Structure formats: structure tokens, C-alpha cells
Amino acid sequence: MTSRSLIARTFRLESLNFVLTNCFPRRLATSLVGRISKSEQPLVRGISIGVWRFFCDLDLSEAKKTEFTSLRDCFIRELKEGARPINPDPGILTSPCDAIVGACGTIERGDLLQVKGSAYPLAELLRDPELAEFYRGGSYVTLRLTAAMYHRFHAPHDCHVERVTHIWGDVWNVNPSTLARVPKLFCKNERAIIRTRLDAGGHLLTLVPVAAVLVAGIRLRFADLVVNPRLSQPPATASDVHFRKGEEMGWFEHGSTILLLAPQGFVLTDNVQTGTIIRMGQPLMRLASSPASPQ
Numbered sequence: 001m002t003s004r005s006l007i008a009r010t011f012r013l014e015s016l017n018f019v020l021t022n023c024f025p026r027r028l029a030t031s032l033v034g035r036i037s038k039s040e041q042p043l044v045r046g047i048s049i050g051v052w053r054f055f056c057d058l059d060l061s062e063a064k065k066t067e068f069t070s071l072r073d074c075f076i077r078e079l080k081e082g083a084r085p086i087n088p089d090p091g092i093l094t095s096p097c098d099a100i101v102g103a104c105g106t107i108e109r110g111d112l113l114q115v116k117g118s119a120y121p122l123a124e125l126l127r128d129p130e131l132a133e134f135y136r137g138g139s140y141v142t143l144r145l146t147a148a149m150y151h152r153f154h155a156p157h158d159c160h161v162e163r164v165t166h167i168w169g170d171v172w173n174v175n176p177s178t179l180a181r182v183p184k185l186f187c188k189n190e191r192a193i194i195r196t197r198l199d200a201g202g203h204l205l206t207l208v209p210v211a212a213v214l215v216a217g218i219r220l221r222f223a224d225l226v227v228n229p230r231l232s233q234p235p236a237t238a239s240d241v242h243f244r245k246g247e248e249m250g251w252f253e254h255g256s257t258i259l260l261l262a263p264q265g266f267v268l269t270d271n272v273q274t275g276t277i278i279r280m281g282q283p284l285m286r287l288a289s290s291p292a293s294p295q
């Protein structure tokens with residue numbers, strides 16, 4: 001196959017993926033799949049997990065258990081002890097999740113890159129102009145979890161969670177073909193803004209889990225909150241909840257994205273480049289030498 005034919009084929013596949021995952025009532029499909037995923041009826045469970053494994057390169061060899069009660073149970077599986085070693089260097093922020101690295105780099109003029117040639121304002125993502133201004137000149141990384149990946153996320157360093165804000169929104173797919181077609185997608189989707197204060201230097205680090213189409217749920221262990229477009233609930237606030245580096249903070253109930261924001265002085269480690277795969281616990285950023293955090 002020639003390079004031109006390969007490019008054309010890839011474009012057709014991405015276009016088909018965009019149509020199949022976005023050009024239908026997304027909330028209706030999300031609600032339906034959410035119910036199916038929780039079903040413990042043996043036939044439904046077997047078919048749904050079988051279909052998932054057929055379309056995804058799913059590896060369950062690291063899972064803590066080998067039998068699952070439902071598709072959801074398999075999707076949010078825990079891993080065997082030691083499957084994700086946590087980098088012990090106190091000067092390193094580790095990846096909160098398994099992911100494919102998306103756009104990353106410096107937050108210039110208050111904008112983040114969604115895909116090449118398409119940016120979105122941080123203030124619109126956070127719905128907090130003061131917080132967005134604080135991160136101007138800082139670093140960011142977009143971490144995309146595919147459907148087959150481990151879906152729990154963890155603290156990137158020893159920290160306290162100061163506040164969690166739930167922002168209602170849509171449930172667009174967050175795969176590359178959709179990101180290339182839907183401007184400011186992360187500003188449109190359901191998401192949680194998790195403000196954490198690092199024990200080291202008091203730096204303010206913000207994680208933004210973004211929900212996606214189909215199951216869409218984000219479960220936070222520490223805030224008694226399920227970020228879920230199927231439920232009607234007010235924003236939640238959590239304060240002074242402490243996590244050790246690598247400790248579990250929550251999980252996605254479908255493939256999605258986490259955006260991580262760090263203030264000036266933090267730099268991405270050499271292994272973090274767009275398109276590379278990173279695992280939870282591996283180096284992500286190096287800590288700044290001096291604190292700079294708003295109260």
C-alpha cells in the first residue's frame with residue numbers, strides 16, 4: 001500500500017469513527033450503555049465483554065482478579081500489587097494514569113493546545129479566570145485513556161485536595177478524530193476541577209478529569225461524588241483530604257482524558273512527548289525549586 005493510500009484509508013477510518021461515536025443522541029447512548037455495563041446477567045455480561053475485547057486490544061494479565069461480575073466491573077478493574085511501580089524521586093511528579101500523551105508544553109497567553117492548529121482558553125476550561133491566570137506560563141499535559149487501558153487514576157505526588165468543582169457539559173468522544181473536528185471540546189464536556197496542594201513547597205497542582213461518550217462516569221473516592229451526566233446533583237467541594245504519591249484518587253467508567261496543570265517552574269520530563277504511551281507512576285514533570293501558589 002502506498003503512503004497516499006495509507007493516509008486516505010486512515011482518514012476514512014477516522015471519519016467513520018467520528019460518525020459512529022458522535023452523530024447520534026450522545027446522552028441517550030451514554031445512558032443505555034451505562035445500564036448495559038452494570039448488568040450482571042450472564043448472557044449480557046458475556047456478550048458485552050466479548051464485544052469490547054473484539055474491538056480493543058485488551059490485556060487482563062495485570063488485573064487483580066480474573067472473573068468479573070459485569071462489563072463495568074471489568075472496565076474499572078484494579079491491578080495486581082506492584083503492577084505500576086511509583087517513581088520514588090521526591091522531585092518528580094508521576095503520571096496519574098495510564099495514557100497516551102496528547103498536547104503538552106507551556107501554557108502561553110492563557111491557551112492550551114487541543115490538537116495542532118487548534119487551541120482553547122484555559123479560563124473557559126476551568127470556569128475560573130483567576131486560577132487560569134495563575135497558570136499562565138506554567139506547564140500542562142493532556143493524558144488520554146483509551147478504552148482498553150487501566151482506568152483508575154492516582155495522586156501524582158504527596159498532596160492535599162483543597163477543592164473539587166463539578167462542571168456540567170456534553171459527552172463528546174475525546175479521540176483524535178473528534179478533537180480535530182470539534183473546537184474547544186474539553187471546554188464543552190462534563191468535567192471535574194480538582195485543586196491539590198503539594199506537600200513539597202505548597203505548590204498548587206490542578207487535575208481536570210474529562211468525561212466522554214458512552215459510560216461517561218467519573219468516580220472520585222475522596223469527595224463522595226460521581227461526576228455523571230445521567231445524575232442530577234450540585235457541584236461538590238472537598239477540603240483537606242490527603243493523598244500519598246501513587247495513592248488511588250478515583251476512576252473513569254469509560255475511556256477519557258485527564259489534563260494536568262502545573263505552575264511556572266515545573267517542566268515536563270524527557271519521556272513525555274505527544275503520541276507516546278505513559279503508565280501510572282512513571283515520571284511526568286519535575287517539581288519547581290521555589291513555591292508559587294495562590295491561597
